[in-house]
Amino acid sequence: MSDTTQARPEQKPALSSHEAAAPRPLWQVVLIRPEVMTLVLLFVAFGVATWLSPFFADTTFILESATFYVEFALIALVLTLIIISGEIDLSPAAMMAFSACVFAALFKAGVPIGVAMGASVATGALMGAFNGVLVLWFKLPSIIVTIGTLTLYRGLAQVLAGDRSISGFPSWFIGIDWKYWFGVPIPVVFFVLVAIVLGVFLALTVTGRQIYQIGTSPEAAWHAGIRVRRIKMSLFVLLGVTSSVAGMLTASRLASVRYDMATGGELQMVLMVMLGGTYIFGGRGSIAGTFLAAWLLIVIATGMNVANIPITSQLIVMGLLLIVSIVATNAIYARTQR
Amino acid sequence: MRDFVRTLIHRREAGIFAMLLLITALVGTMEPRFLTLETARIVALAIPLILIAAMGQMMVLVARHVDLSIGSIMAFSSIIAGMMFRDLPDLPIMAGVVVAIALGTGLGLVNGLLVVIFKLPSIIVTLGTLSLYRGLVFLVSDARQVDPQFIPRSLISLSQTSPVFGIPWLVIIALAVAVATYLFLDHTRLGRQIYALGSNPVAAPLRGIKVVRVTLLVFALSGALSGLAGVLYASRFGYVNPGITGVGFEFTVIAAVVVGGVSINGGVGTVLGTVLGVLLLGLVSVALPVLGVSAFWQDVFNGAVIVLALLIDRTVRERSTRALAQARSSG
Numbered sequence: 177m178s179d180t181t182q183a184r185p186e187q188k189p190a191l192s193s194h195e196a197a198a199p200r201p202l203w204q205v206v207l208i209r210p211e212v213m214t215l216v217l218l219f220v221a222f223g224v225a226t227w228l229s230p231f232f233a234d235t236t237f238i239l240e241s242a243t244f245y246v247e248f249a250l251i252a253l254v255l256t257l258i259i260i261s262g263e264i265d266l267s268p269a270a271m272m273a274f275s276a277c278v279f280a281a282l283f284k285a286g287v288p289i290g291v292a293m294g295a296s297v298a299t300g301a302l303m304g305a306f307n308g309v310l311v312l313w314f315k316l317p318s319i320i321v322t323i324g325t326l327t328l329y330r331g332l333a334q335v336l337a338g339d340r341s342i343s344g345f346p347s348w349f350i351g352i353d354w355k356y357w358f359g360v361p362i363p364v365v366f367f368v369l370v371a372i373v374l375g376v377f378l379a380l381t382v383t384g385r386q387i388y389q390i391g392t393s394p395e396a397a398w399h400a401g402i403r404v405r406r407i408k409m410s411l412f413v414l415l416g417v418t419s420s421v422a423g424m425l426t427a428s429r430l431a432s433v434r435y436d437m438a439t440g441g442e443l444q445m446v447l448m449v450m451l452g453g454t455y456i457f458g459g460r461g462s463i464a465g466t467f468l469a470a471w472l473l474i475v476i477a478t479g480m481n482v483a484n485i486p487i488t489s490q491l492i493v494m495g496l497l498l499i500v501s502i503v504a505t506n507a508i509y510a511r512t513q514r
Numbered sequence: 515m516r517d518f519v520r521t522l523i524h525r526r527e528a529g530i531f532a533m534l535l536l537i538t539a540l541v542g543t544m545e546p547r548f549l550t551l552e553t554a555r556i557v558a559l560a561i562p563l564i565l566i567a568a569m570g571q572m573m574v575l576v577a578r579h580v581d582l583s584i585g586s587i588m589a590f591s592s593i594i595a596g597m598m599f600r601d602l603p604d605l606p607i608m609a610g611v612v613v614a615i616a617l618g619t620g621l622g623l624v625n626g627l628l629v630v631i632f633k634l635p636s637i638i639v640t641l642g643t644l645s646l647y648r649g650l651v652f653l654v655s656d657a658r659q660v661d662p663q664f665i666p667r668s669l670i671s672l673s674q675t676s677p678v679f680g681i682p683w684l685v686i687i688a689l690a691v692a693v694a695t696y697l698f699l700d701h702t703r704l705g706r707q708i709y710a711l712g713s714n715p716v717a718a719p720l721r722g723i724k725v726v727r728v729t730l731l732v733f734a735l736s737g738a739l740s741g742l743a744g745v746l747y748a749s750r751f752g753y754v755n756p757g758i759t760g761v762g763f764e765f766t767v768i769a770a771v772v773v774g775g776v777s778i779n780g781g782v783g784t785v786l787g788t789v790l791g792v793l794l795l796g797l798v799s800v801a802l803p804v805l806g807v808s809a810f811w812q813d814v815f816n817g818a819v820i821v822l823a824l825l826i827d828r829t830v831r832e833r834s835t836r837a838l839a840q841a842r843s844s845g
Contacts, residue, residue, distance in 0.1 A: 314825060320824065323768065324769075324817050324818075325817060327765045328816075328817025329817070331810070331815070334810040334814075335810045335814055440645070450638075456634075456638060488649060488653070488657055489649055491645045492645075492646055492650060492653065495644070495645035495647075496642070498642035498645070499634075499642040502632075502639075506634070
């Protein structure tokens, strides 16, 4: 008793009102990051999947299964940047379909395959730019406008390709998911490389940091001299280009193109970004989170396949995960926001 | 009189109505057989499901939310009602209808609860439940279709027989829903509160509007109407398929509603406008094949129409804000 009363006067000056609150200990700062939640979930999912089926814990098997999801994951990486900047785009799955249809239709029409690929990428860029113009110049809310363009692009794919599937690509183009670099399927290598490049870009370059500032407060960013429109426009175009690349990866994997390619894929893309702890209202998030979340989704989906859970029931899991992940991310940010 | 004409011209509904006439006239000149009662009948049968769900979606949009899960809700109600008809052949049709509406209301309430409890954007919540409910459809049905022979004849006859003037029951039900929605939105306190909430969510609670209750109500109503549309789907098409029923339905309905002049910024929208929007989309879907245009263009049209409607909505809103500011400074 007497010890504590004596100690008090000596402590008082330390708590002067001029000094800031003590910084959080490093372990707390690290632990309350939403990416940690994703990482923990990844380990849990991996453990459960291994427990469900002894065949699961096989690196080759997981990498092979991953080729199916990296197409969406690739897009999710760029979508992360867009969501951090305070916008959203629900049309990339439709952009994948239309740009892949452009590629396949041109190829069928006898255009050299390289030119067809170029045209597909250009189409992707154009579609992204169209989204960007509607959102940035005409100031329409991106979330609803991209529902319009998603219907539009999917419709264009249907007009171009009809209800037949286009195939007959040269053998070197087909089956990129069965070609390996250093024992890893090429699409997965590609995904990892893009994640590293975008991660470094977002975390370490001036433009990357400006994306956070735009998402936190577009007005303040504008007053600070950041070219808000130019950056957001570039992101929308980049998303279009990435969708086109993902579309061609899918075409190579399936060896055919149909207008309904990646139908409903927007859900999984948004899910990867949300699971990675990116804040739906912009300003927070990271590429590392989306990268981990993509692997989490791959493990969950593959695990359910191995455990013989039908692909249709996986819709339930995906939908639940989306809602739970936004609720969790919001809760984490609400706690840390002081 | 002059004021009356001016109001009429400036009303959004007048514009849509003019477009309806224009399209009919254009298609009619190119292909005279378009201007027959048969066309009217096909259009009338194409739109009731969309119209019913559009009434719900419109109320959700007026309250400044959006519901993307309606197609899955429709499929869920439809498959459960269909399975009940299949497994309990003696069941009265009304029981199936009541169950479908109740299930729709329940799923709609779940959307509403997620939105109000966690304060999440409704578009993301309903994107999640779109997938979740569709998964439930596959789960309860074991991914099997309910075949035509199990759908009761009397339910199917709702879309084939008619009580008056050769208008099928289905159309009469849809119109009754539209009239009821109009009476509710325009002539009840609760209906006006939906507009108040949507035009200014910050001011609404200050004026004594129970935001949580109104939000739950619009999602529940949207769910209930999608449930009704679900059981009518079984009547109209004579089967229910877990992978087909209601897929992409939300995009058609949202297109129809925004074409009808309902603002995505909440607070603006009329039943008449929505009905005209649904009619416009239905007319085009019938006109395309008559003109020999591939039905594949339908989605392109729907998408373009959403974007166009958003652009028009924004222009109108900007002009009225400017007019308001001018009136204030001069007065």
